[in-house]
Amino acid sequence: xxxxxxxxxxxxxxxxxxxxxxxxxxPHIQVTVVDLNEERIAAWNDPNTDNIPIYEPGLxxxxxxxxxxxxxxxxxxxxxxxxxxxxxxxxxxxxxxYGKGKGMAADLKYIELCxxxxxxxxxxxxxxxxxxxxxxxxxxxxxxxxxxxGNGVQFQILSNPEFLAEGTAVTDLLQPDRILIGGDTxxxxxxxxxxxxxVYSNWVPTDKILTTNVWSxxxxxxxxxxxxxxxxxxxxxxxxxCEKTGADINEVAKAIxxxxxxxxxxxxxxxxxxxxxxxxxxxxxxxxxKSYGLHEVADxxxxxxxxxxxxxRRFSNGIVQTxxxxxxxxxxxxxxxxxxxxxxxxxxxxxxxxADDLINEHAKIAVYDPKVSSKKILEDLNYLATRxxxxxxxxxxxxxxxxxACQDAxxxxxxxxxxxxxxxxxxxxxxxxxxxxxxFDGRNVLDAAQLRAIGFVYQGIGS
Ligand code: UDX
Ligand code: UDX
Numbered sequence: 287x288x289x290x291x292x293x294x295x296x297x298x299x300x301x302x303x304x305x306x307x308x309x310x311x312x313p314h315i316q317v318t319v320v321d322l323n324e325e326r327i328a329a330w331n332d333p334n335t336d337n338i339p340i341y342e343p344g345l346x347x348x349x350x351x352x353x354x355x356x357x358x359x360x361x362x363x364x365x366x367x368x369x370x371x372x373x374x375x376x377x378x379x380x381x382x383x384y385g386k387g388k389g390m391a392a393d394l395k396y397i398e399l400c401x402x403x404x405x406x407x408x409x410x411x412x413x414x415x416x417x418x419x420x421x422x423x424x425x426x427x428x429x430x431x432x433x434x435x436g437n438g439v440q441f442q443i444l445s446n447p448e449f450l451a452e453g454t455a456v457t458d459l460l461q462p463d464r465i466l467i468g469g470d471t472x473x474x475x476x477x478x479x480x481x482x483x484x485v486y487s488n489w490v491p492t493d494k495i496l497t498t499n500v501w502s503x504x505x506x507x508x509x510x511x512x513x514x515x516x517x518x519x520x521x522x523x524x525x526x527x528c529e530k531t532g533a534d535i536n537e538v539a540k541a542i543x544x545x546x547x548x549x550x551x552x553x554x555x556x557x558x559x560x561x562x563x564x565x566x567x568x569x570x571x572x573x574x575x576k577s578y579g580l581h582e583v584a585d586x587x588x589x590x591x592x593x594x595x596x597x598x599r600r601f602s603n604g605i606v607q608t609x610x611x612x613x614x615x616x617x618x619x620x621x622x623x624x625x626x627x628x629x630x631x632x633x634x635x636x637x638x639x640x641a642d643d644l645i646n647e648h649a650k651i652a653v654y655d656p657k658v659s660s661k662k663i664l665e666d667l668n669y670l671a672t673r674x675x676x677x678x679x680x681x682x683x684x685x686x687x688x689x690x691a692c693q694d695a696x697x698x699x700x701x702x703x704x705x706x707x708x709x710x711x712x713x714x715x716x717x718x719x720x721x722x723x724x725x726f727d728g729r730n731v732l733d734a735a736q737l738r739a740i741g742f743v744y745q746g747i748g749s
Contacts, residue, residue, distance in 0.1 A: 287481050290315055293370035295400050297321035297330055297359060299455070299562070299631055300417060300448050301376030302340050306348045307459040309357035311489040318358045318366040330359035341630040341657050344456035367407045372482065374446075375400050375428075376417040381566050390573040392421050392566065401428045405436040413478045415444045419511070419563060421570050422504045425468075442478035444469045445500050447507035452561065453628030465495045468503025508571045512587055515564040517552040519593035525555040525748025526600065535748025536730060555748040557640065557701060557728030558597040560625030562633040565591060598636050601699075601747075602643035605726050608745065609697060613649035617720075619695040621688060622702025622729075623655035623663055630657040636728065637701035638666045645681045646672070653684040654691035656704055660684035689715065697724035703731045716740050 292308065294301045297319045309317040321327050329339040335346040335353070349357070360366060367373055377396040382388050397418060404414060414432065416425055425443045432441040445468035450458035465486045469479040479497050486495055498506070525535040535555040543550035559565075568587055575584035606613050625635035632638065641651050645667075653663055667678040685691035688707075692698060692715045700707060708731060716723050725737055727746045737744045 287371065287477070289371050289481055289485055291370045292317045292372045292374065292485070293366040294319045294374040294376050294417070295321070295363065295367075295403075296374075296376035296378070296418070297323070297326055297339075298376065298378060299340055299452055299629075300450070301374065302330065302338070303342055303345055303450065303455040304376070304417065304448065304459060305374070306345060306352060306357060307456065308485065309352040309355075310348050311460075312485060313352075313356055315485065316356050316358070317352075318360055318370070320360050320363045320366045322361070322363070324361050327359050327361050341628075342452070342455045343628055348456065363403065364407045367404055367412075368409065370412070372413045372415060372485070373404055374415045374417045376448075378562075379418045379420060379566070381569055387573055390569045392419075392570050394420070394424065394427070397424065397428065398431060401431040402435060404441075405432045408439050408441070409437060411440040411442075413442045413444060413481060415446045415482065416504070417446060417448055419447060419507050419567055419570075420445075420504060421574055422501050422508070424504065425500045440474065442469065442474055443500070444478055444482055445503035446482060447503060449507075449510065452631050453626055460489070462490060462494065465490055466498065466503050466506055467495065468498045468500040471499060508567050508574075511563050511567040512571055512590065514552055515559055515568055515594070516587075516590045518554075518556065518559045519590040519597075521553050521555050522558065522597045522747075523593055525597075528748040533749075536746075538748075555730060556597075556636070557601045557747065558594045558636040560632075560634040560636050562631070565594070565634055598639045599643065601636070601726070601728055602640045604745065605640075605644065605697060605699060605724075606647055608724060608726075608743075613644055613647045613696075615648060615650060616696040617650045617652055617694055618644055619652040619654070619692050619698045621654055621691070621698060621700050621707055622704055623653050623658045623666075624702045624704075627702055627704045630662075632658055632662055632666050635666070635701070638670065640699065640701065640728075641667060641682065642670055642672050645678070649681070651682045652691045652695060653682060654686075654688040655684075655702065656706060689718070693718045694720060695723075696720045697726060699726040700729050700731060703729040707731060708733070712737060712742070713740055716742060 292315055294305045301319055305317050305319045326339050335350040338346055338349055379392045382391045382393040425445055429443045447466055467479050467482050469475040483495050528535045539553040542548050543553050568591055572584045572588045620637055623637045624632055663684050664678055668675045722743050724743045730746045734744045
């Protein structure tokens with residue numbers, strides 16, 4: 287089957303960049319990205335592509351080339367479903383906040399809504415692709431909804447998990463390590479997989495496109511994220527031991543990373559991992575293991591989350607302790623709020639939890655992040671519901687200028703590893719701060735020796 291029309295439900299951090307790259311690389315395919323959120327679609331259609339809702343290096347340029355040619359953003363969900371041969375589902379699957387599996391299982395409410403909408407609208411055979419990260423065997427549920435509520439047309443469900451990391455989404459999509467496609471082993475299933483392989487082979491070498499059964503594909507995504515997060519929790523666990531013993535985690539990480547069996551990536555000690563995926567996917571894995579009665583397996587993976595929570599708490603406790611056991615009414619400046627550099631995404635960012643702890647201790651938080659709005663920062667804190675929105679508003683001020691943010695501060699905490707922080711005029715910042723001037727580098731990105739020479743009291747992670 288020659289694919290000429292694709293639709294994607296969900297214009298978020300995954301759907302938006304993925305479809306933009308497919309459109310750029312496959313000019314013969316019409317790609318329509320739909321979303322319920324009108325404001326978000328309007329932003330994707332902003333004539334100035336610098337205003338698209340998601341910041342990713344290189345993305346606005348791709349959107350500028352393909353949009354209006356074969357890339358479209360729309361709220362007309364039914365029409366897009368009706369026209370497409372392949373429908374990607376890329377809606378969010380947050381951790382459940384209610385009922386059975388609360389705080390652990392993935393909330394599949396939006397996925398089910400999408401499946402029902404597809405079933406209602408589809409008048410010819412469709413390939414439905416799960417792009418959202420889902421618990422194993424979700425494809426089965428989607429298939430059941432489609433087959434029982436549809437108009438008698440045939441659906442093939444594929445799992446095609448996304449491995450892009452935010453901040454490098456465009457290069458990850460253009461040069462993926464691998465593309466994973468899971469499908470049924472029936473002849474129809476194989477044909478559907480082949481159709482999707484054809485789409486990707488417009489720019490990805492075929493030896494990097496793996497096909498598997500649906501459950502292997504679904505579980506591979508959860509496993510990949512669990513392994514990556516586990517490396518960070520492992521290195522963070524060692525960072526605490528380093529602080530007690532006089533070893534330096536940066537040196538330890540370098541030494542072990544040179545072992546080719548271990549490798550150098552994902553060994554950076556930090557204030558803790560964030561992002562929309564790691565915690566959610568591991569909790570999901572833990573929930574699945576528990577539901578099969580595999581308690582040792584569940585506990586093993588849960589420890590990765592426990593370690594991460596400990597690392598965030600340890601960072602805020604360290605600030606309070608070092609500032610003579612009180613931060614009441616002290617100005618503490620956060621440089622960075624996003625969960626990592628080169629993104630405006632703040633989901634599960636360590637900054638939120640560290641700020642929450644410090645506000646509990648009556649600190650005044652000043653925030654500077656080059657890409658995150660003051661509105662988003664307050665929303666993130668309000669979402670935790672630790673205290674009233676008014677109280678949060680009184681406790682946090684955000685700035686568009688980093689030097690102003692640091693003026694008269696008692697301490698600076700680095701929460702995101704934005705490159706620009708390295709190039710600041712640190713002498714100027716030191717001169718404008720309260721003394722002693724403290725820096726808590728939650729990302730180990732600043733030059734400790736240089737800062738100490740200026741007069742800062744510098745504390746990194748794990749040394
Ligand atoms: C999402 C999932 O969170 C993640 O598990 C998966 O791997 C990829 O998809 P992301 O793209 O980052 O990640 O989510 P988000 O930026 O929240 O985008 C989802 C979009 O779907 C939102 O714009 C939302 O408005 C839209 N949506 C949600 C719909 O259009 N319809 C719905 O029924 C639900
Ligand atoms: C992750 C996976 O990498 C990606 O393959 C998957 O599809 C989605 O989840 P993402 O969450 O966008 O991507 O970012 P990632 O680069 O994995 O970083 C996650 C968190 O770990 C960030 O908060 C980052 O700062 C932190 N991190 C990463 C560390 O603390 N140390 C490291 O060495 C690496």
